[in-house]
Amino acid sequence: MRHINTKKVKTRKEHICIGCSRKFPKGTKMQINTYESDGIKSDYWCKTCQKNFDKYMLSDDLFLPGELKEGEGWEEIRKEIEGN
Helix, strand or coil: CEEEEEEEEECCCCEEECCCCCEECCCCEEEEEEEECCCEEEEEECHHHHHHHHHHCCCCCCCCCCHHHHCCCHHHHHHHHHCC
16 A cells, blocks of 8 residues: 545535544545556545554554454543533
């Protein structure tokens, strides 16, 4: 897998975060990571998962979609960013 680009966007349609598998509505600020792996692919990341990944994981760590939500510190970061 080869990283191509990372960009912060305001979404134009609903997307699912690769880290936590939650749906986010159109107009949400997310990060999109584009990479090459059997073609060009992109993943959307919510702010909570991006901060969690940056804090607790290494750049080459692998995880299944939605798995970050079960990991260390995710809920605390979610509360910090999203409240409640």
